[in-house]
Amino acid sequence: MCGIVGVLGNHQASPILVEGLKRLEYRGYDSAGIATVNGGRLDRRRALGKLVNLSDALVHDPLPGTSGIGHTRWATHGAANTVNAHPHQRGRVAVVHNGIIENYRELRARLKDHQITPETETDTETVAMLCDWHLSQGLTPVEAAKATISELAGAYALCFLFQGEDDLIVAARKGSPLAVGWGKGEMFVGSDALALAPMTNEISYLEEGDIAIVTRAGAEFLDAAHQPVTRPRRTVDLDSVLADKAGHRHYMSKEIAEQPDVLANALKYYTMDKEGRHLLETGVDFTQFDRIVMVACGTASLACFVSKYWFEQIARLPVDVDIASEFRYREPPLDGRTLTLFVSQSGETADTLAALRYCTGQAGKVLSIVNAMESSIARESDLALPILAGPEIGVASTKAFTCQLAVLAALALQAGRQRGVIDAERLGTLTDQLRQVPGQVTQALSVSPQIKEVSAQLARYDDVLFLGRGALYPLALEGALKLKEISYIHAEGYASGELKHGPIALIDEEMPVVVLAPHDAMFDKTVSNMQEVMARGGRIVMISDAPGLKAGGEGAWQKVEMPVIEGPFAPIAYAVPIQKLAYFTAVEKGTDVDQPRNLAKSVTVE
Ligand code: M6R
Numbered sequence: 345m346c347g348i349v350g351v352l353g354n355h356q357a358s359p360i361l362v363e364g365l366k367r368l369e370y371r372g373y374d375s376a377g378i379a380t381v382n383g384g385r386l387d388r389r390r391a392l393g394k395l396v397n398l399s400d401a402l403v404h405d406p407l408p409g410t411s412g413i414g415h416t417r418w419a420t421h422g423a424a425n426t427v428n429a430h431p432h433q434r435g436r437v438a439v440v441h442n443g444i445i446e447n448y449r450e451l452r453a454r455l456k457d458h459q460i461t462p463e464t465e466t467d468t469e470t471v472a473m474l475c476d477w478h479l480s481q482g483l484t485p486v487e488a489a490k491a492t493i494s495e496l497a498g499a500y501a502l503c504f505l506f507q508g509e510d511d512l513i514v515a516a517r518k519g520s521p522l523a524v525g526w527g528k529g530e531m532f533v534g535s536d537a538l539a540l541a542p543m544t545n546e547i548s549y550l551e552e553g554d555i556a557i558v559t560r561a562g563a564e565f566l567d568a569a570h571q572p573v574t575r576p577r578r579t580v581d582l583d584s585v586l587a588d589k590a591g592h593r594h595y596m597s598k599e600i601a602e603q604p605d606v607l608a609n610a611l612k613y614y615t616m617d618k619e620g621r622h623l624l625e626t627g628v629d630f631t632q633f634d635r636i637v638m639v640a641c642g643t644a645s646l647a648c649f650v651s652k653y654w655f656e657q658i659a660r661l662p663v664d665v666d667i668a669s670e671f672r673y674r675e676p677p678l679d680g681r682t683l684t685l686f687v688s689q690s691g692e693t694a695d696t697l698a699a700l701r702y703c704t705g706q707a708g709k710v711l712s713i714v715n716a717m718e719s720s721i722a723r724e725s726d727l728a729l730p731i732l733a734g735p736e737i738g739v740a741s742t743k744a745f746t747c748q749l750a751v752l753a754a755l756a757l758q759a760g761r762q763r764g765v766i767d768a769e770r771l772g773t774l775t776d777q778l779r780q781v782p783g784q785v786t787q788a789l790s791v792s793p794q795i796k797e798v799s800a801q802l803a804r805y806d807d808v809l810f811l812g813r814g815a816l817y818p819l820a821l822e823g824a825l826k827l828k829e830i831s832y833i834h835a836e837g838y839a840s841g842e843l844k845h846g847p848i849a850l851i852d853e854e855m856p857v858v859v860l861a862p863h864d865a866m867f868d869k870t871v872s873n874m875q876e877v878m879a880r881g882g883r884i885v886m887i888s889d890a891p892g893l894k895a896g897g898e899g900a901w902q903k904v905e906m907p908v909i910e911g912p913f914a915p916i917a918y919a920v921p922i923q924k925l926a927y928f929t930a931v932e933k934g935t936d937v938d939q940p941r942n943l944a945k946s947v948t949v950e
Contacts, residue, residue, distance in 0.1 A: 350533030372944030373416035380409030422465025596738035691719020777911035799928030
C-alpha cells in the first residue's frame with residue numbers, strides 16, 4: 345500500500361526521499377511524488393507509474409531543498425494518474441497520506457461554503473484544503489495541522505509540510521503505522537523502519553492517535569488528547585537482507601530459497617530442547633477454550649485453514665476459519681471460552697486489525713501470529729507470537745506462509761498435549777516429524793528443474809485448476825492464489841472430492857489440473873478424482889512422492905516428484921512446488937513478479 349517518507353536534513357532531500365520510497369516499493373503503488381521546501385518555497389513533483397518516472401521528472405525539473413516529504417500511492421479514491429498522486433498541495437501546505445479519510449465528502453461540502461473546491465478526485469486533498477483554510481484563519485502551522493487532524497474520521501498516517509517552514513514536519517497516525525527516525529541534526533519520518541534504513545536505525549513509533557511535531561532538533565509527541573507524551577527511542581535491528589536479492593533475480597525467488605533456514609530457525613524457537621522435543625511455553629492455555637476462531641486474509645487465512653486440520657485432528661479442538669473482511673460485519677457471537685487467533689505477515693492488514701478490535705473484550709483471549717512484531721496487530725493482541733521469517737519483500741507471500749504453518753503446527757501440538765489428547769510418545773513422534781520439515785523443504789527445492797519445465801507449459805494456458813484433499817485442500821487454494829496473483833492466469837482451487845459436484849464441467853484439454861497428492865491415507869480417493877479428470881481429456885500435473893507417482897501417475901500429463909513425508913505436516917513442504925510453479929510461470933510470462941499489478945504487500949485499507 346502507500347508509503348511515506350519525510351526528511352529534515354542537511355543535504356538535498358530529493359535523492360533521500362526517492363531512495364526511501366524505493367525501499368517502500370515492495371508495498372505496491374501506482375504513482376509517486378515528493379514535495380520540498382526551498383528558501384521557504386513549497387513545491388512538488390509527481391509522476392504516474394514506477395519511481396523511475398519520478399526520477400526522470402526530477403532530472404528534467406529538479407526540486408532543491410533539504411526538507412521534504414515523499415509518497416508512493418496505491419489508488420483508493422480516484423484513478424491512478426498524476427493529478428491524484430501525492431503530495432497534495434493546497435496553498436501553503438502539502439500533505440502525504442496513507443489510509444482513507446472517511447468523512448472527506450462532508451469536509452468538502454463545508455469547504456465549499458468557503459469557496460474552496462477540490463482539484464483532484466482524492467480524499468487526501470481534502471486534508472490539505474482544510475489545513476490551508478485553518479492557516480488562512482490565522483492559526484500557526486502546528487495549530488492548523490492539529491485542528492485539521494481533529495476533524496478527520498477514518499484511518500491515516502499523515503505528514504504535513506508547510507510553505508515558509510523548512511524545519512517542520514507534522515506527522516500523525518491513526519490506523520496506519522508511522523515511525524519517526526532520529527539522526528544527528530537530521531530527523532526523518534517513514535511508514536516503516538525499512539524506509540529509513542539507510543538514514544537511521546533509531547526509531548520511535550507513533551501510537552494510535554499520536555501527533556509528532558518534528559524539527560531538526562528532535563520530535564515532540566502528543567497523544568490522542570493532544571497531551572505531551574514520551575515515545576521510546578529504539579534501536580532497530582535492520583539486517584542487510586534488503587540490500588540486495590542475494591544473487592536472485594527476484595525477492596520472491598530469494599524468499600522461497602530461504603525457507604529451509606527460516607523454518608529451521610522458527611522450529612528451533614518453538615520446539616527445542618536438548619532432545620529437540622520440548623515445546624516452547626507460549627503462554628496459551630488451550631484447556632481454557634472450547635474452540636478457536638481464526639481470522640486472517642489471503643495467504644494468511646489459508647495457513648489458518650491448513651492448521652484447522654491439525655488442531656482438530658491432533659488436539660480435538662474445533663476451529664472456525666474466517667476471512668477478516670467478512671468476519672466483523674457478520675457480528676459473530678464470542679465468549680470467554682473462545683480463543684481468537686489472528687494471523688498476519690505484516691501485522692497491519694486493515695481488515696484483520698478491524699476484526700481483532702471486534703474481538704477485544706468479547707473473546708477469552710486475543711492471540712496473534714505475526715512477522716512484524718512492532719505492528720498494530722501484535723501490539724493490540726493479548727499475546728503475539730513471532731513467525732521469525734525475516735523481512736518478506738515479494739508481494740506474493742512465501743516464506744511467511746510456511747513459517748505461519750510451522751508455528752501453527754507447533755501450537756497444535758501444544759494444544760494436543762495440554763488437552764491430554766496425545767500422549768508423550770505421540771507428541772514425540774509428531775514433534776520429530778515437524779522438525780524434519782526444513783530438510784523436506786530443502787529436498788522440495790531441488791525439484792525446481794521439473795517445475796520449470798511444467799511452468800513453461802502452463803504459461804500457455806488461460807485457466808488452471810488445483811486439487812487437494814484434507815490439509816492439501818487449502819494448499820490447493822493457496823496454489824491457485826499464488827498462480828493468479830503473479831502470473832495473471834485464472835486459477836481456482838477445489839477439494840478433490842468436490843470436483844464432481846460442479847467444476848468438472850470445466851474440464852477439457854485447455855484446463856490443466858494440478859493435483860497435490862502425497863501417498864497418504866487419502867491417496868486412493870485422490871487418484872479416483874484424477875481418473876475422472878483424465879477420462880474427460882483433462883491434463884493432470886501430478887505432484888506426489890515416488891510411491892504415489894508409481895501407484896497413480898499413469899496417464900498424467902506432467903509429474904513432479906516430492907520426497908516421501910510421514911505424518912500430517914506434508915502441506916509445508918508441498919507449498920514449495922506450488923510457489924515455484926507460480927514463480928516460473930510468471931517469469932515465463934514476463935510479469936512483474938515482486939510487484940504484480942494492482943496488488944499491495946500490506947493492505948492497510950478495508
Ligand atoms: O500481511 P498479511 O499477512 O495480513 O497479508 C494478508 C494478505 O494480504 C496476503 O497474504 C496476500 O494474500 C498475499 N499477497 C498472498 O501472496
